[in-house]
Amino acid sequence: MTTAPAAAAAAADGAQAPQGPPAPDDESSTGGAGGNDSAEAEGEAEQEDATPALPLTALKTKAPTLTTAYKAATTTLKKHNLTGTRAKVYLVLDRSASMRPYYKDGSAQALAEQTLALAAHLDPEATVPVVFFSTELDGTGEITLTDHENKIDTLHAGLGRMGRTSYHAAVEAVLAHHTKHATPATPALVIFQTDGAPDAKTPATQALTEAAATHPTVFFSFVAFGDPENKAFDYLRKLKTPNTSHFLAGETPRELTDKELYEGVLANWRP
Numbered sequence: 532m533t534t535a536p537a538a539a540a541a542a543a544d545g546a547q548a549p550q551g552p553p554a555p556d557d558e559s560s561t562g563g564a565g566g567n568d569s570a571e572a573e574g575e576a577e578q579e580d581a582t583p584a585l586p587l588t589a590l591k592t593k594a595p596t597l598t599t600a601y602k603a604a605t606t607t608l609k610k611h612n613l614t615g616t617r618a619k620v621y622l623v624l625d626r627s628a629s630m631r632p633y634y635k636d637g638s639a640q641a642l643a644e645q646t647l648a649l650a651a652h653l654d655p656e657a658t659v660p661v662v663f664f665s666t667e668l669d670g671t672g673e674i675t676l677t678d679h680e681n682k683i684d685t686l687h688a689g690l691g692r693m694g695r696t697s698y699h700a701a702v703e704a705v706l707a708h709h710t711k712h713a714t715p716a717t718p719a720l721v722i723f724q725t726d727g728a729p730d731a732k733t734p735a736t737q738a739l740t741e742a743a744a745t746h747p748t749v750f751f752s753f754v755a756f757g758d759p760e761n762k763a764f765d766y767l768r769k770l771k772t773p774n775t776s777h778f779l780a781g782e783t784p785r786e787l788t789d790k791e792l793y794e795g796v797l798a799n800w801r802p
Contacts, residue, residue: 585651594676600648603789618718620650626665664701665694698735718802728766743774753777
């Protein structure tokens with residue numbers, strides 16, 4: 532996958548995208564992967580009988596800020612009998628104009644870190660390709676254990692103007708990458724973030740329907756940022772394709788605990 536520009540003179544909305552505030556030291560609100568390393572989480576890790584792609588000891592060395600999210604993923608994977616599962620993990624990020632506040636407050640970066648911590652369980656490479664979309668495919672990049680801090684801010688800042696919401700462009704980009712870099716039988720979990728319905732619903736539904744037929748091992752777990760009562764999310768509520776699920780993350784997604792996020796993302800994924 533072609534890496535998006537790593538830096539740019541101006542941010543996508545006309546100013547350098549600022550970093551979000553530090554994650555709070557409150558177990559109930561981790562603010563993404565850098566949250567409080569609680570005693571309870573430590574206990575869960577010690578009881579771990581999983582075979583993660585990357586052991587906790589290795590993750591502590593490579594990316595210590597991700598350990599809290601990693602432990603929360605351990606618990607959720609075990610709950611859903613997904614311990615030891617291997618899959619490629621992708622992150623899709625909406626760059627429609629209404630997403631501007633979620634980049635500025637660090638919500639997009641936090642989701643990326645949570646996604647990477649989950650990938651450390653599922654993918655031996657622990658590398659997450661990232662797809663940015665708006666009116667079309669805006670750009671791509673990746674996050675790794677050694678290159679993830681502020682990475683979303685940097686990539687986003689180099690991608691120019693923010694546009695509309697064309698789901699199908701992102702779906703097609705993910706499938707193209709998976710076809711090129713993985714065997715057809717390799718499961719894939721696509722964490723697909725958005726804050727609204729697709730502008731063009733027919734192409735979006737067609738792309739997801741075709742994906743279910745041509746790439747049955749690729750699953751799209753939608754994470755909706757915004758008011759859960761927003762009628763825009765009726766599209767996700769009514770979507771009946773077998774390769775999708777949705778999680779309404781609310782208007783302040785960064786305040787979700789890692790466990791809450793993983794529960795929403797993994798509730799219906801059974802590779």
